[in-house]
Amino acid sequence: MAATRTDSRSLELIGFALIALLIMVVLPLMLDIFRLNLVGKYLTYAFVAVGLVLCWGHTGILSLGQGVFFGLGGYCMAAFLKLEASSVENTRIQSTPGIPDFMDWNQLTELPFFWVPFKSLPFALIAVVAVPAIAAFILGAAMFKRRVGGVYFAIITQALASVLTILIIGRQGYTGGINGITDLRTLLGWDIRTDNAKYILYFVCCFLLLGIMLLARFVLASKLGRILVATRDQEDRVRFSGYDVANFKIFVFCLASAMAAIGGAMFALQVGFMSPSFVGIVPSIEMVIFCAVGGRHSLVGAVVGTLVVNWGKTLFSESFPELWLFAMGGLFIAVVLAFPRGLAGLVTDQLIPRLPHWRGWTHRQPSPAPAE
């Protein structure tokens, strides 16, 4: 709590630069393409975590259903890739050539109408952001205009995650069911399964992630960002300052969902499939844990938290797969009880004040008030 607002800002910049250096230079030099691709997959979850910093950390809206938006983004991307992979030549052996394999297995004989526009890449890319944002808008408007918040909102988002999973699994012919949409091959003829393509997609993912972090930074630094914090602390007061609180909540929820969706789309591209196991309750809660471990108030923290937890998950589950879930639960409890501000909080509250250089620097600041 000893850092001032000014140096917490420059700290954030340092953190941002370090993250950029880590994911763009250090990791690509250190890791082989298999591991780097794995990091790329983790980074797609970081999109969700950054969105959660906005809507949970700063506005106090806990969504336990961000997997829904991650999934919608991923499915929109996967739909395009699947259609491209299901050309008539590639699917000659099917009873109806030219439609995705899972549709053929489910006795569909023509492409469902809502799949047709996904033949166009521009449409698919717009849908990646628009479909989840519209879904978030409808849910947000229905909830926030009625002043449903807190635990009730969290439960409803969780129910939504459950509903969407059941829907995807149940409507196999339209969605690929429990297996998801698999065997994605090319993007406009460019094979995304090669090592070369994986490198390129990894860097695209990094650039997009840094881009949305900057966007989130811009939002938080604006007056709107301060209104979000004010809403978290004193919702009534914000209303009595003449703001329509629901609109601000809807905005930040849509933004967080669109960010999650971009992560989902990058997931489909890098991993080569999309399935309901990334939509439901468990992945949604895992994403909240990534954010909590890293520090829900810090954009950089959320990314670090995502990388650390997933790296731990990979290490741990390679040796003790059955213990991982317990470790994850324990980690979450430890974070909530022992360091509620996450790794980022440990750095700003514990580490920085102990560094003599920083302490001296802090004392030269004009306003010695502690930052949040």
Add this chain to the structure above:
Amino acid sequence: MASDTDFLLALENVSVSFDGFKAVNGLNLYIDTGELRVIIGPNGAGKTTVLDLICGRTRVSEGSIKFKNQEITGRKEQEIVRLGIGRKFQTPTIYEDLTVFENLELSLPRGRSVVGALFWKRADEVIQRVHEIAATVFLADHVDRLAATLSHGQKQWLEIGMLLIQDPELLMLDEPVAGMSVSERAKTAELLNQIIKNRSVVVIEHDMKFVESIAHRVTVLHQGKVLAEGNMQRVQSDPKVKEVYLGH
């Protein structure tokens, strides 16, 4: 239907019940432009509820509330605020994680839409206005401090400042000196006497000394109804008032 009115604020036959309990019962209350009105009454008389009704926090069950001859019952809180009614809560309700400057800046009645807030520019006149208000509420030296670090009395002043910067025509204050030290009370009374010049003010207060130092007209509420109304002396000498309130 309620008739046309020249009063700034007119409550006519207003009732509200919570699960059958009538917290406010057929209340009539009229506030003039430029008036300072103090509402007193024993605990549970419905004082805070009256403010909640006016500012839209609680829905009126029956009756009419008119502000500048415009019906405001059923409107949303932020719409009523935008019409020119400001409200201070009983406990200091400020944004603890923001600085004094940011608290006041957020309360300035501009850039209230999502887009307006996102592309808000801190213009010179904004900075000037914030400092002006900060000086009025005795916080000129504390603009860069986090609101959480202010003393209780300073928080109360900050909230008054947040209302002043809205420049409301009607200011409603719920126990503005609760929890303040003696010197803070004196300063607050001075502040109130200064800010009422350009607007109407409704104050709820328990502290009788403080009421005497600011009151023009006093309304005594009891069981959701007006028991007496008039200047301080008249009200204090009213036998009904003595019985329910001032007697003990």
